[in-house]
Amino acid sequence: MKKMTGAEIFLECLKREEVKHVFGYPGGVVLDIYDELTRHPEIRHILVRHEQAAAHAADGYARASAKVGVALVTSGPGATNTVTGIASAYMDSIPIVVFTGQVPTALIGNDAFQEVDIVGITRPCTKHNYLVKDINQLAYTIHEAFHIARSGRPGPVLVDLPKDVIQARTVPEFPKEIKIRSYQPTYHANPRQVKRALDLILSAKKPVLYTGGGIIMSGASEELKQFAEFLQIPVTSTLMGLGGFPGDNPLWMGMLGMHGTYCANMSISETDVLIAVGARFDDRITGKLSEFAPHAKIIHIDIDPSSISKNVVVDIPIVGDCKDALHQMNDLLRVKPPKDWAAARAPWLDTVRDWEKKHPLTYAWSDTVIKPQYVVEKLYELTKGEAYITTEVGQNQMWAAQFYRFKRPRQLMTSGGLGVMGYGFPAAMGVQMAKPGATVIDIAGDGSIQMNIQELITVVENDLPVKIAILNNSFLGMVRQWQQLFYEKRYSATPMAAPDFVKLADAYGAVGLRATKPEEVEPVIKQALETPKPVIMDFRVEPEECVMPMVPAGKAMHEMLLA
Amino acid sequence: MEPRHTISVWVDNIPGVLSRVTGLFSGRGFNIESLCVAETMDPAVSRITIVSTGDEQITEQIIKQLHKLINVITVVDLSEQEHVEREMALVTVKAEDKSRAEVLRIADIFRCRVVDVSPHTYTLEITGNHEKIGAVLTLLKNHGILDEVRTGTLAIQRPKKD
Ligand SMILES: Cc1ncc(C[n+]2csc(CCOP(=O)(O)OP(=O)(O)O)c2C)c(N)n1
Numbered sequence: 246m247k248k249m250t251g252a253e254i255f256l257e258c259l260k261r262e263e264v265k266h267v268f269g270y271p272g273g274v275v276l277d278i279y280d281e282l283t284r285h286p287e288i289r290h291i292l293v294r295h296e297q298a299a300a301h302a303a304d305g306y307a308r309a310s311a312k313v314g315v316a317l318v319t320s321g322p323g324a325t326n327t328v329t330g331i332a333s334a335y336m337d338s339i340p341i342v343v344f345t346g347q348v349p350t351a352l353i354g355n356d357a358f359q360e361v362d363i364v365g366i367t368r369p370c371t372k373h374n375y376l377v378k379d380i381n382q383l384a385y386t387i388h389e390a391f392h393i394a395r396s397g398r399p400g401p402v403l404v405d406l407p408k409d410v411i412q413a414r415t416v417p418e419f420p421k422e423i424k425i426r427s428y429q430p431t432y433h434a435n436p437r438q439v440k441r442a443l444d445l446i447l448s449a450k451k452p453v454l455y456t457g458g459g460i461i462m463s464g465a466s467e468e469l470k471q472f473a474e475f476l477q478i479p480v481t482s483t484l485m486g487l488g489g490f491p492g493d494n495p496l497w498m499g500m501l502g503m504h505g506t507y508c509a510n511m512s513i514s515e516t517d518v519l520i521a522v523g524a525r526f527d528d529r530i531t532g533k534l535s536e537f538a539p540h541a542k543i544i545h546i547d548i549d550p551s552s553i554s555k556n557v558v559v560d561i562p563i564v565g566d567c568k569d570a571l572h573q574m575n576d577l578l579r580v581k582p583p584k585d586w587a588a589a590r591a592p593w594l595d596t597v598r599d600w601e602k603k604h605p606l607t608y609a610w611s612d613t614v615i616k617p618q619y620v621v622e623k624l625y626e627l628t629k630g631e632a633y634i635t636t637e638v639g640q641n642q643m644w645a646a647q648f649y650r651f652k653r654p655r656q657l658m659t660s661g662g663l664g665v666m667g668y669g670f671p672a673a674m675g676v677q678m679a680k681p682g683a684t685v686i687d688i689a690g691d692g693s694i695q696m697n698i699q700e701l702i703t704v705v706e707n708d709l710p711v712k713i714a715i716l717n718n719s720f721l722g723m724v725r726q727w728q729q730l731f732y733e734k735r736y737s738a739t740p741m742a743a744p745d746f747v748k749l750a751d752a753y754g755a756v757g758l759r760a761t762k763p764e765e766v767e768p769v770i771k772q773a774l775e776t777p778k779p780v781i782m783d784f785r786v787e788p789e790e791c792v793m794p795m796v797p798a799g800k801a802m803h804e805m806l807l808a
Numbered sequence: 809m810e811p812r813h814t815i816s817v818w819v820d821n822i823p824g825v826l827s828r829v830t831g832l833f834s835g836r837g838f839n840i841e842s843l844c845v846a847e848t849m850d851p852a853v854s855r856i857t858i859v860s861t862g863d864e865q866i867t868e869q870i871i872k873q874l875h876k877l878i879n880v881i882t883v884v885d886l887s888e889q890e891h892v893e894r895e896m897a898l899v900t901v902k903a904e905d906k907s908r909a910e911v912l913r914i915a916d917i918f919r920c921r922v923v924d925v926s927p928h929t930y931t932l933e934i935t936g937n938h939e940k941i942g943a944v945l946t947l948l949k950n951h952g953i954l955d956e957v958r959t960g961t962l963a964i965q966r967p968k969k970d
C-alpha cells in the first residue's frame with residue numbers, strides 16, 4: 246500500500262464509516278482536508294454559516310437517520326462555536342462525531358494563533374474525545390470515535406486534528422474491529438431481573454409505562470407497543486420519548502412532567518408499579534422528588550447504569566438495551582397462561598380516561614386572535630401527522646410536544662436536556678439532508694429563530710425546502726410566562742422586537758408568509774406545504790398565552806396549574 | 809460526618825485521564841479527600857486511589873460515573889471489603905536541646921524513620937493509616953513543625969483467606 250496523507254486517511258475513514266454528509270466550515274488548519282474533499286464527490290459537504298449550526302445539523306441528521314452525524318470545523322473559534330451543539334447532543338444522547346482542526350503539535354500549548362484546548366473544554370460534554378498526535382493513530386482513532394458515538398448510550402465524540410498530523414504521510418492501517426477493554430456496554434438485560442420485573446408488573450393493579458428517548462435510540466417502539474397492548478398498560482413519555490409510542494393509540498396518555506397532561510401526571514401520582522424504560526427521571530419530569538410516584542414500586546430499564554438510582558431510588562433495576570429487555574418480557578408473556586387483560590385492567594383504564602375527560606389538553610378559542618396551539622393543531626392536521634418536526638425552545642417547544650401527536654419514532658427532534666434556543670432550524674437542515682423529499686417543519690419562537698437565522702441562506706443555497714413556523718408572540722414567551730405567574734407580571738427583558746420575517750425570507754431568497762387572523766392559518770400552511778422551497782411562516786399569535794398545565798418548579802406532580 | 813470511601817480505579821495510562829477523573833468529581837459535585845496515582849507493573853495502566861466522602865447513593869453514583877469514562881478499566885470500592893490503608897508523611901520538626909530526645913522518642917514509639925538531621929531539626933518519615941499520622945502530627949506540633957507534606961491514602965485489598 247502506498248503512503249497517504251492525514252487528509253487522505255481522514256476521508257478514507259469517513260467513506261469506510263459510510264458517511265454521506267458532512268456539515269462544516271473551513272479555516273486555516275483544515276485547508277488540507279477541504280482540499281481533499283474536492284476529490285471525494287461521494288461525500289457531500291454542507292457549508293453552514295455558523296459552526297453551532299453544523300453541530301445541531303449533525304444532531305438532527307443523526308436523529309432522523311439513526312446514523313452518526315458528522316461536523317467538521319477549524320481550530321479556535323470554529324471549535325468553540327460547536328460547544329453548545331455538542332453539549333446539547335450530550336444531554337440528549339445523540340451520536341455525532343465532531344472533527345476540529347488544531348494548530349500543529351509543535352505549537353500546542355504556546356497560545357498559538359487560533360489555538361484553544363478544545364479537548365479540555367469539551368471533556369465534560371462529550372462521551373469521549375481525542376487529540377490525535379500521531380498520524381499512525383489517525384485511522385484507528387476515527388474508527389473508535391464512530392464506534393463510541395453510536396454504541397451503548399450514544400453520545401457526541403470530538404476528534405481534534407493538528408495540522409501537521411493532517412499533512413503527514415504514512416502507510417495507514419484501517420482497523421476492522423474495535424476492542425476497548427474498558428468499554429463494553431451491556432446490551433443483554435439480565436433475564437433474572439427481567440423475570441422479577443415482569444412478576445411485579447403482573448401483580449400490579451395500576452401500572453404505568455414511563456418511557457424516554459431510550460426507546461427511540463434502541464429502536465424499541467414495536468416491542469413497547471406489543472408489551473403495552475398485551476398487558477393493557479397506559480403509556481406516558483418524556484419529551485425525548487415522543488413518537489416512541491403512537492400518539493393516536495388509546496393507551497397513550499400524553500407527555501408527563503412540568504407541562505405534561507393532567508392524566509399522565511395524575512397516573513404517576515396514583516400508580517402502584519411504575520415501569521421506566523429508557524428515561525432518566527429528570528427534574529422536569531419528577532417535580533418535587535419526595536412526592537414523585539409515592540405509591541409505586543419502580544422498575545427502571547436503562548443501558549446506562551449511572552442513570553439508575555441517580556435521582557430516584559428504584560426497586561428493580563435492569564441494565565441493558567430497552568429493546569432487548571422488552572423483547573424478553575414479550576417472550577415470557579407469550580408462554581404464560583392466557584388471561585383477559587382488558588377486563589382485568591378496566592378499572593384502572595377507566596380512571597385514566599376519566600382524568601383525560603376531566604382535563605384534556607385544551608385552550609381557549611378566539612375568533613380574532615390566532616392561538617399558538619391552533620397553529621400546531623393545524624400543522625398536525627394538514628401534514629396528516631406525518632411531518633418531521635423540529636422545535637426551538639420555549640413555549641413553542643411545549644406546544645409542539647402537546648399538540649402534534651407524534652406517531653413514529655425519530656419524528657421529533659428537540660433539544661430536550663440542554664434546551665438550546667436556536668437548535669430547531671439547523672437541526673431541520675440536518676433532517677432534510679437525511680430525508681430528502683420529506684416535509685420538515687421547525688416549530689419556532691420569534692426569539693429562538695433569531696439565534697440561528699443566518700442558516701436561511703444555507704437552506705436556500707442547498708435547496709433544502711425546510712419550513713419554519715414561527716409562533717410569533719413578540720415575547721421570550723416561556724420566560725414571560727414565569728414572570729406572569731411568579732413575578733407579578735414584571736416583564737423584564739422579555740418583550741422583544743423581531744425583524745419583518747416575510748421581508749427577511751425574501752432577502753435570503755426564501756418565501757415568507759404571514760398570518761394575523763385565525764382564518765389565515767390554514768391557507769398559509771397549505772401554501773407553505775405546496776411550496777418546494779424554504780418557507781418562513783410568520784404566525785402572529787396571542788402574545789400572552791401560557792403553556793398549561795404546569796407543575797410549578799419544586800411542586801409535586803399532582804399540584805398542577807390548569808388552564 | 810459522611811462516611812469515607814476508599815475507591816481504587818484502574819485507568820489507561822495516557823495523557824488527560826487524570827483530568828477526566830478529577831473533572832468528573834468537580835463537575836458532579838463529588839468530594840475528593842485525597843488522591844494518589846502512579847503507574848502499575850503494566851505500564852499501560854495506572855492505578856488511582858481516591859478517598860471520597862458521601863452517603864451510599866453518592867458513592868454508588870461515583871462508581872457508576874467512573875465506570876462510564878472510556879479510559880477507566882475497573883473500579884473497586886475497597887471500603888466494601890477487607891483492605892489495608894497506608895499514608896505517608898514527611899515532617900521537619902524543631903529539635904533543640906531537651907526536645908531532641910523527646911522527638912526521637914516519639915519517632916521511635918510510632919516507628920517513624922529519621923530521614924534527615926540538622927543541628928536544629930529532624931525530618932521524619934511517618935507511615936500508617938490516616939488516624940495514626942494525625943496522631944503523630946498532633947504530638948509533634950508541640951515541638952514546632954517547620955514543614956510537612958502528606959501523600960494521599962494508598963489502599964490494597966486483603967487476599968481472601970481460604
Ligand atoms: C440559548 C438559550 N438562551 C436562553 C434560554 C432561556 N430561555 C428559555 S425559553 C426562552 C424564551 C424563548 O422565546 P421564543 O423563542 O420567542 O419562544 P416562546 O417561548 O415565545 O415560544 C428563553 C430566553 C435558552 N433556553 N436558550
Ligand SMILES: [Mg+2]
Nearest residue numbers: 690691720722
Ligand atoms: Mg416568542
